[in-house]
Amino acid sequence: MASTADFRNGMVFKFKNDLYQIVEFQHVKPGKGGAFVRTKLKSVVTGRILDNTFRSGEKVEEVRLEARTMQYLYLEGDSYVFMDNETYDQVNMTAESLGDDVVKYLKEGIDYKVLFNDGKPLLVETPNFMELEIKHTEPGDKGDRVSAATKPATLETGAIVQVPLFVNTGEVVKVDTRTSEYLERVK
Numbered sequence: 001m002a003s004t005a006d007f008r009n010g011m012v013f014k015f016k017n018d019l020y021q022i023v024e025f026q027h028v029k030p031g032k033g034g035a036f037v038r039t040k041l042k043s044v045v046t047g048r049i050l051d052n053t054f055r056s057g058e059k060v061e062e063v064r065l066e067a068r069t070m071q072y073l074y075l076e077g078d079s080y081v082f083m084d085n086e087t088y089d090q091v092n093m094t095a096e097s098l099g100d101d102v103v104k105y106l107k108e109g110i111d112y113k114v115l116f117n118d119g120k121p122l123l124v125e126t127p128n129f130m131e132l133e134i135k136h137t138e139p140g141d142k143g144d145r146v147s148a149a150t151k152p153a154t155l156e157t158g159a160i161v162q163v164p165l166f167v168n169t170g171e172v173v174k175v176d177t178r179t180s181e182y183l184e185r186v187k
């Protein structure tokens with residue numbers, strides 16, 4: 001059992017007959033009354049976001065997850081196939097279990113961290129930064145090299161990010177997968 005003092009981002013625990021991962025948490029000590037912890041939780045199974053408040057010191061049942069580095073291989077029907085880099089075992093996961101945030105950054109041959117509970121894959125974590133090729137974006141106008149204006153660009157994985165006007169189709173850009181933000185062009 002873990003108490004609210006043990007809360008940290010990414011922690012997974014059982015709550016309301018489901019597994020939830022802490023996305024954000026904040027300890028609050030009001031002038032009157034007892035302290036409490038305000039949390040934003042994400043269901044590991046459904047991906048649903050839940051805001052919940054716990055009393056300070058409240059106990060929850062923490063779930064231990066095993067992390068394995070796995071390489072994304074290919075899409076087979078509606079299943080995404082991952083291979084364990086050490087044992088070469090393969091695991092199939094559906095788009096629903098992965099979530100839209102992960103699916104839009106799946107690229108063949110890239111390693112991802114897959115979290116397992118009792119031998120069953122639960123979560124896939126993308127690398128924080130990825131270098132991806134732009135498959136389509138509108139051409140930039142001559143002279144728009146310094147302004148802070150942006151335009152949408154479709155990446156090779158299907159994700160759409162806002163890029164500066166001077167970035168063109170075919171270029172490789174570095175993207176923060178947590179926020180879907182353009183960081184820089186890759187030379």
